[in-house]
Amino acid sequence: MKRRTVLGGVAAVGAVVAAGLYRFTDLFVKHYPPTPYDGVLAALTDRDEAAKFGALMRDAGTPESLAAKLRAIGNPNALARAAQSDIAAGRLSEVDGWIVPECVALLSALAAKV
Amino acid sequence: MTAFLDARTLPSGTILEPDIAIIGGGPAGISLALALADTPLNILLLESGGLNFDPANQKMYGGAQSGVPYIALDAGRLRFLGGSTNHWGGWCRPLDEIDFEARQWLPHSGWPFPRTTLEPYYQRAQSLVEAGPWLYDKTATGMAAQGPPLPMGEGGVYTSWFQFSKTRDSELPTYFGHRYEGQLKLAPRVKPLLQGNVTGIRLSSNGRQVDRLDVGTLTGKTFTVTPRITILAAGGMENARLLLVSNDVMKTGAGNQNDLVGRFFADNPIPRNVATLVSFAGPLPAYYGANLALDRGPVVRATFSPTDAFRRATHVAASLTTVEQGVELDEKGTAAVVTTAIALGVDASNAKAYSLGCGMELNPDPERRLTLSDEKDALGLPRLKLAMRMADSDFLLYHATMRELGRQLLMSKSGMVRINPHQEWSKNMDWGNHHLGTTRMHDDPKQGVVNADGRVHGIANLYVAGSSLFPTYGASNPTLNLIALTLKLADHLKKAAL
Numbered sequence: 001m002k003r004r005t006v007l008g009g010v011a012a013v014g015a016v017v018a019a020g021l022y023r024f025t026d027l028f029v030k031h032y033p034p035t036p037y038d039g040v041l042a043a044l045t046d047r048d049e050a051a052k053f054g055a056l057m058r059d060a061g062t063p064e065s066l067a068a069k070l071r072a073i074g075n076p077n078a079l080a081r082a083a084q085s086d087i088a089a090g091r092l093s094e095v096d097g098w099i100v101p102e103c104v105a106l107l108s109a110l111a112a113k114v
Numbered sequence: 115m116t117a118f119l120d121a122r123t124l125p126s127g128t129i130l131e132p133d134i135a136i137i138g139g140g141p142a143g144i145s146l147a148l149a150l151a152d153t154p155l156n157i158l159l160l161e162s163g164g165l166n167f168d169p170a171n172q173k174m175y176g177g178a179q180s181g182v183p184y185i186a187l188d189a190g191r192l193r194f195l196g197g198s199t200n201h202w203g204g205w206c207r208p209l210d211e212i213d214f215e216a217r218q219w220l221p222h223s224g225w226p227f228p229r230t231t232l233e234p235y236y237q238r239a240q241s242l243v244e245a246g247p248w249l250y251d252k253t254a255t256g257m258a259a260q261g262p263p264l265p266m267g268e269g270g271v272y273t274s275w276f277q278f279s280k281t282r283d284s285e286l287p288t289y290f291g292h293r294y295e296g297q298l299k300l301a302p303r304v305k306p307l308l309q310g311n312v313t314g315i316r317l318s319s320n321g322r323q324v325d326r327l328d329v330g331t332l333t334g335k336t337f338t339v340t341p342r343i344t345i346l347a348a349g350g351m352e353n354a355r356l357l358l359v360s361n362d363v364m365k366t367g368a369g370n371q372n373d374l375v376g377r378f379f380a381d382n383p384i385p386r387n388v389a390t391l392v393s394f395a396g397p398l399p400a401y402y403g404a405n406l407a408l409d410r411g412p413v414v415r416a417t418f419s420p421t422d423a424f425r426r427a428t429h430v431a432a433s434l435t436t437v438e439q440g441v442e443l444d445e446k447g448t449a450a451v452v453t454t455a456i457a458l459g460v461d462a463s464n465a466k467a468y469s470l471g472c473g474m475e476l477n478p479d480p481e482r483r484l485t486l487s488d489e490k491d492a493l494g495l496p497r498l499k500l501a502m503r504m505a506d507s508d509f510l511l512y513h514a515t516m517r518e519l520g521r522q523l524l525m526s527k528s529g530m531v532r533i534n535p536h537q538e539w540s541k542n543m544d545w546g547n548h549h550l551g552t553t554r555m556h557d558d559p560k561q562g563v564v565n566a567d568g569r570v571h572g573i574a575n576l577y578v579a580g581s582s583l584f585p586t587y588g589a590s591n592p593t594l595n596l597i598a599l600t601l602k603l604a605d606h607l608k609k610a611a612l
Contacts, residue, residue: 045456052449080459087267087524092517097389097532098450099520104457 035114037067040107043079047111054112056096057105066110073103117299118165121310121331128337132158132305133611135327135341137312137356138348139163140197141593142580142600144290144298145242146345149604151301155611158339159298159306160329162348163194165291170332174311174491175351177498181482183543184381184502190547191349195308196291198349198547204279204287204413205591206245208236208598210432212422213588219429222378222478223586226557226566232598239597244288245277246412253277253414260406261399263416267525270424270518274434278405278413279593313493315344315360315368315576323574330493343611345568345603347579350379350549351498354484354582357553357563357570359495369553369570374563376484378554380476380587382546383504385539389470389516390441390532391523392451396464402437403468418470419589420515428518430511432475432589435519437468451530460527470531473546474512475589479503484552509536548592553582568603579603 032038032047044050060066073079086092086101093105100108134150136143139161147159163171171194177187192200209229216224240248249256253275254263263273279287298306313336314328327339346353354376358367367375399416400406407413418435425432443451447467455462476482482503486496513533520531556562559571564583570576579600581592588595 044453046452049449049452049456052446053453056446076456076459079457083457083524087521090521092521092524094517094533095450096446097534098447098454099517099524099531099533100450100454101457101524104454107457108453 037063037110037114039074040067040070041111041114043073043075044107044111045076050108050111053095054108054110057109057112060106060109063110063113066106066113069106070103070110073107079103079107118306118308120308121329122333122335124335124337126335126337130158130337130339132156132339132341134158134343134345134607135160135339136345136347138197138346138352139195139291139306140347140349141199141290142596143347144294145597145600146347146579146604147304148294148297148301149601150607151304153608153612155303157304158341159304160310160312160339161195161306161308162311164308165195165295167192167194177500178487178489179500179502181502182504184500185545185547187351187498187500190545191351191549194291195295196289199288199290199593202287202593206243206277206279206594207250207434207590209588209590209595210422212425213432213586220477222480225585226555232602235598235601238601239594242597243279243594245279245594249412249414250275250277256408257399257401260401264393264398265526265528266522269522269525270421270428271418271515271522272421274417274419276415276417311493312356313495314362315356317363317368317573319363321363322572324576332492343575343577343607345577345579349580350552350582351484353578353580354552355498358486368576369563369573371572372560374554376552377480378478378551379482379484379500380478380550382473382475382548382587382589384471384473384544384546386438386471386542386544387469387534388472388539389534390447390467391437391470391529392465392467393529394455394460394462394465395528397466398437398468403439418519424518428514430515431477431508433472433512433515434589435470435472438471439469441467441469443467447532454530458524458527472512473589474508475587476504476508478551478586509539546591548581550581550584550587550592553578554585555583556585567606577603
């Protein structure tokens with residue numbers, strides 16, 4: 001067997017194993033197709049729930065406009081700080097009646113649109 | 115001990131001459147009679163019903179209505195000794211200071227005196243309703259064993275407290291007729307007269323004083339009472355009716371020279387399921403969703419109330435929001451809670467949701483009013499006609515209070531609120547059966563039927579007692595407050611009549 005064939009086979013098996021591992025870890029950490037807004041969406045630790053909530057805001061704006069308002073938020077800690085800041089300043093949104101910090105509403109709306 | 119007189123046993127043409135005639139044996143009338151019982155004054159307490167419910171008497175309360183759906187006029191009150199305490203729930207809470215204030219943003223608002231004027235009477239009123247020691251907003255300090263109140267960030271809503279009538283045993287609230295029947299019988303100068311319906315307050319020809327009261331029974335007897343002083347204490351609807359039907363001298367009705375009698379009628383709307391409250395940490399302490407009997411103490415229940423400062427700043431009306439029952443969230447509600455809790459960095463895995471209900475205050479409205487209809491009752495008196503109204507702004511104001519509650523729960527990371535659509539509030543609307551405002555107090559005769567003492571403007575010896583005097587209403591249940599106001603009247607009468 002030629003050396004090139006062996007290496008090719010090893011590479012193919014490696015790719016299959018890597019893909020399998022990727023799907024396996026999906027059980028623990030959901031993977032999403034890349035988007036231009038991943039820097040912002042990284043603040044969400046449960047993007048599926050946020051997307052369900054965000055689906056209640058059909059007229060929230062384009063993903064670009066939402067992301068622009070959220071660009072300072074890139075991780076859960078920053079989201080917590082932004083939420084507290086919104087609450088203290090009275091920047092609240094009513095989403096289907098739910099009173100939430102404005103940043104939570106915007107981020108959820110973005111999650112629903114990507 | 116003397117038995118009560120029954121008007122049906124008196125010969126027609128009888129003339130009774132008490133010092134004071136009290137028309138109505140409900141909480142105001144009974145409290146007043148008891149408060150005056152230790153004076154030398156002879157008191158006649160005229161009760162139109164008997165000791166128990168009687169459909170024939172109750173029928174006298176029937177009337178017509180229009181506008182916003184409202185309880186039938188003969189269903190929200192009871193015509194026998196004890197009056198509407200015979201079906202009350204026993205909820206007690208003093209009015210807030212701001213309820214007494216004239217507010218520039220709220221037309222027709224303000225009492226002719228501040229709450230401090232009523233303070234000396236609240237303790238005795240509390241004793242009469244048997245609600246135990248006066249705790250109310252001091253209750254929270256003694257609740258450690260039951261679990262601390264839901265943490266709320268600083269803001270315009272706070273946890274306030276109701277107390278409940280009758281803490282003895284586990285019986286129903288204090289029914290004034292049954293509870294005070296014995297004391298009334300023991301009072302030598304108080305004569306309760308049952309089955310005696312006042313059919314007219316007859317004024318002197320110049321209209322400046324009451325000459326006599328015409329009284330009739332359903333059995334056809336008629337007689338006369340000639341008191342030195344008359345106090346109308348027949349409830350928020352009947353007080354207005356008796357003034358309006360007494361129109362032989364003043365053609366628009368006694369005390370109605372400025373067309374105010376019957377106007378400004380109000381009640382406390384009680385919309386159910388106005389909002390959903392989620393407690394992130396799990397179930398709330400029992401005193402939120404149910405009446406809780408403290409060990410050898412009063413029965414209490416927590417409620418959410420806007421602070422006076424918040425009301426001044428935002429112009430919201432009074433409201434008392436209570437937890438009703440646990441509810442299940444749908445998928446979207448769960449998503450809202452999970453997403454928000456994660457954003458706040460709190461664990462909501464044990465979160466518990468509850469529906470909220472509310473007792474609201476209506477703004478004063480002169481067009482929400484009682485007038486006389488063409489239909490007559492068994493004694494020939496015109497029946498009442500109610501034009502009931504409720505403005506959208508009444509709901510909008512409450513919405514702002516709920517939003518503030520939601521903000522404060524988020525601030526403390528303890529929970530969150532969903533405000534349900536206003537259409538749902540209307541669908542699930544109850545009323546407090548609190549009949550308020552129809553003989554409102556004001557020092558200016560052009561703005562009130564009675565003055566700060568409860569005396570009808572222009573009539574020297576006619577007073578009104580009860581919640582019909584409230585010029586602005588608050589959200590607190592009126593019984594405790596109307597009794598305090600009546601005890602103030604008793605002090606005034608002691609000076610005026612002795």
